[in-house]
Amino acid sequence: MTDAPTLNNPAFPRLNERAPDFNAPTTAGQKSLSDYEGKWLILFSHPADFTPVCTTEFMAFAKLQDEFAALNTELLGLSIDSHYAHIAWIRSIKENFGVDIKFPIIADLSMEVANAYGMIQPGASDTSAVRATFIIDPKGILRAMVYYPQTCGRSIAEFLRLVTALQTADTHSCAMPEAWQPGDKVIVPPPATAEAAEQRASEGYETVDWYFSKKAI
Known part of the structure; x- marks a missing residue:
């Protein structure tokens, strides 16, 4: 069994280095990191489908998707659930809340992507991803990462601000x-x-x- 990623383990993602590659099934078919070359990417994990806090976060991402797109930024979710569960959940969100989730969600039953990005935190859970968010630039370089506990929802507007700030810093x-x-x-x-x-x-x-x-x- 391989060791879990740690800050001293090169497998753990590190800022300003190449983000871990992946090739994973999603609700929009297979997706790889290379598919996002030339674009900014926000890759974010959530503990589980059909949970209330995660539902609020996904709706917030969906409502700001056009604003992220204006910044040349794509969204990609992930949890350790099947793509059937993802599909059922996004249909439930549309039916019950009127919000259409248009971005892909990785089905990571093997936990391969979650482990590569350090989304599994044994102190929180061995089988669920924490609320981790990774901002990857058009060259595939990891520029920011933020971890939240399972009990606290993220501010999605902050990630919009952060992408804008990173792009502004690069330009000026x-x-x-x-x-x-x-x-x-x-x-x-x-x-x-x-x-x-x-x-x-x-x-x-x-x-x-x-x-x-x-x-x-």
């Missing part, structure tokens, strides 16, 4: 302050030399100290 070579929203000022990378630090105040930024400057974009 900047960083984002706490709770940054589109239109807010961004943080200028601090100077790397004493000479550059001396010049920072005269560079036209909104500078509080040599290491802390903002600008509008």
Whole structure:
């Protein structure tokens, strides 16, 4: 039996490295990581189909799907359930809540994808995935990952904000302050030399100290 992924185990996904490859059955047929090349991808797991917290999260993802698409971002769900269970669940959501789940859901009965991404946390459950979310860029690089306990639903709007922030940071070579929203000022990378630090105040930024400057974009 292989060891479960840990932070010291190379099998555990790590930021700014290649996301683990997968080829898995979904509600839209087989899907591989390579299918999303050239697009951003949000891969997210949930503990089980037909559970109330997961249902609220899936409806929230569905309601923001067009906004994610405007950011060249695809959605891909996962749980350790069969694709028959997934199909029945999304039909139930449409029937009972009027929300159409249009993004694919991986059926991971073998737990292969869940283990590769560290979605199985033995302290929570050996047979259910926790609420893990992975943001993968168009080159297949893992840019962000967030884990939630089974009892607490995620804020899907935060992932929309996070994708926007990552894309903005890439485009403008900047960083984002706490709770940054589109239109807010961004943080200028601090100077790397004493000479550059001396010049920072005269560079036209909104500078509080040599290491802390903002600008509008």
